Amino acid sequence: MPLNENLLDAARLGRGSPAISEVARAEGLRPAFLQKQVALGRAVIMQRDGQAPLGIGEGLTTKINANIGTSTEVCDISEEVEKARVAERYGADTITDLSMGGPIGEIRRRILEATCAPLTTVPIYQAVVEAGSIKAITEADLLRMIKRHVDEGISSIVVHAGFTTDMLEELRGKKRIMGIVSKGGSFTSAWMLQNNKENPYISHFDDICGILAERDVVLSLGNTMRSGCIHDAMDEPQDLEIRMNAGLAKRANELGVQVIIEGMGGHVSPNLIPDLVAHYKRITDNRPLFSAGPLPIDIGVGYDHIAGCVGGSLAAGAGADYLCYITPSEHLALPTASQVREGVVAFRIAAHIGDTMKYGPRPEDRKLAECRRARDWESQFRLAIDGDRAREIHLPNQTKTCSMCGRYCAIAIMEEFLR
Secondary structure, X not given: OOOOOOHHHHHHOOOOOHHHHHHHHHHOOOHHHHHHHHHHOOEEEEOOOOOOOEEEEOOOOOEEEEEEOOOOOOOOHHHHHHHHHHHHXXXXXXXXXXXXXXXXXXXXXXXXXXXXXXXXXXXXXHHHHHHOOOOOOOHHHHHHHHHHHHHOOOOEEEEOOOOOHHHHHHHHOOOOOOOOOOHHHHHHHXXXXXXXXXXXXXXXXXXXXXXXXXXXXXEEEOOOOOEOOOOOOOOHHHHHHHHHHXXXXXXXXXXXXXXXXXXXXXXXXXXXXXXXXXXXXXXOOOOOEEEEOOEOOOOOOOOHHHHHHHHHHHHHHHOOOEEEOOOOOOOXXXXXXXXXXXXXXXXXXXXXXXXXXXXXXXXXXXXXHHHXXXXXXXXXXXXXXXXXXXXXXXXXXXXXXXXXXXOOOHHHHHHXXXX
């Protein structure tokens, strides 16, 4: 299906599409099932011109996203392009460019040229940089920036539309430790407060959907009110936002726009993750749920990719469809390319654990176990989530054993007796 055709409307009319057929084949699903999920808004298909489409949602494997991008402190275009390549090489399903330093348009163009994965952006980031201040942005600026990103070929955009000025006032009275930690949400909130206006994404929601529908770009509804630490538990502003996003998602679907809802992100106590995922899913009628992390503890600084893997596994197993990775540099610095790799691998593990919880043991694990029994190292490296790392650890001159057991391998010792 050409990108200027509306995939959601076609699915609702019962018409097949090459994108749905291709994703169904990749996922091992019946095209009719996936078409129904898309029609109901429970799955989305991200597309990029000339590249393979990607499915995200209920009944599909859990996907992961890798954030990259420059900052006002660090801007090395070549490094960001390399991070994008590394993220894709090690299994990121999507990439999000959060650049706020340097020539942002050129960075986005070069990332698109260097990768095949769907690319997501948060247009207000670039709008803030180009306007020079948050207050100086006009509503027309925001709409122009969204159209610019869409016209350049991105697959998804994030807007923080699910809150109002009344909800911001409600937040003032809450005893949160961290307040608002969403950058896009803080920009939108600051604009509203400084200009004494309502959320511009609500005021122009239909206009935004019209821009996205032209090229079948997926709308990701951001979560401004998410928790910034595990002691900031679910409160009324968070619950109001998810309910508002659910209503906006329904409206966007009516206008032919596919929607992902961001929720469960940030920091969530591990005992609460399954119930909160169920809560989000119930309110949103099982629309695709995107979770940043979540981090189930706050003291894993420097190892937040490991803590996030645990939280992401719990979230995915409970029904989250799409995880945003966390790197070792979370809360500390812009990640390096090697830290991007660590984050991607950690969250591929989380996604795989989540899929095992949702759908049962995965065939890849059985295949690797069979290769491990046969001491077939090359096949193990091929099947491993990060085969490069496995190869680096295993000594190259060993073929039938490893240095942990040497010739006293438990499997080898018992093979003769169990044959």
